[in-house]
Amino acid sequence: MTREKRTSDADIVPAQPELEEFIGYNLKRAYVIVQSDFRRVLGEDGFSPRAFSALSLVVQYPNITQTGLAKMLGIERSGLVAIVDDLEQRGFVRRTHVPSDRRVQALLPTKAGAKAIADATDAVRAHENTLFASFTPEERSTLMALLLRVRELGE
Amino acid sequence: MTREKRTSDADIVPAQPELEEFIGYNLKRAYVIVQSDFRRVLGEDGFSPRAFSALSLVVQYPNITQTGLAKMLGIERSGLVAIVDDLEQRGFVRRTHVPSDRRVQALLPTKAGAKAIADATDAVRAHENTLFASFTPEERSTLMALLLRVRELGE
């Protein structure tokens, strides 16, 4: 962050930049950067991060229920409805009734959905490889490991 | 994530859980956990993360302009107006005209604002110390350093 113009003599670098020392603040700023690059690369009627995550899990766990998917994504199941609606309208997933329990809607990827997520996954991998080009493999895996540790704090 | 009930035989652990391998996804999940703990601790008419960040910077950089603050926070200056409105209504900051440029509104913390952010900063520090109690000091500083590296990718 460069200092372009000093508006007054009170504009002085503080002894301890407290805000910058908080993990939460830096997590948010880091997340915004990665997410905006994701959108830039996948943008233009591509997948939003949450649609990508949802479809990815449906392909990985065919016949997952909406409640199960919501739990995996860490969101409310009411919030998942719109996501699945969108994926279904785009022909990427199908809601199917399961005979053993007529309440649930099991989710199945279509051929088109499997293809779309495979392509998008390649694109996301490329986006992360490019974005994190200045990171060594060790730095990346250290970051991943620490983020997983943070995620465990929420269980 | 425990597996409670298997709804069908197709519900099998996949060979490669692709979604989990993306930094962006794990960043987001980690951010949600830290942020929700922040709100839990600061909650009840306390500071939202963004109000906390804004006031913290106003105290650190008195006489900062709204445009300058928006840049530091990485948001649009139109979005900052509501944040500053709220802080001003709560008596934590004052907008002051600067004679040398009658367009700008320099921001100054009030006594109450300085006190409120000092108390809140203590609370946030306690929240992070408690939440990250299972992290060693080295792990915390490694995480911070890597998050700063990620932030640099956005410049």
Place this chain on the structure above:
DNA sequence: GCAAATTGTTAATCTAGTAAACAATAATCA
């Protein structure tokens, strides 16, 4: 002095998410 840029602001809009209620269905258990 005039054109271009900057500042704070409003208004409209968007995304992502929550909470509460509901009907249909399933599970529990006396």
Place this chain on the structure above:
DNA sequence: TGATTATTGTTTACTAGATTAACAATTTGC
């Protein structure tokens, strides 16, 4: 069995956080 309780997907209403485009007032750069 039958009554109660719980679960599933869904709708509705709402909130937070953010963006873009426009605008008047003002300053800056020729």
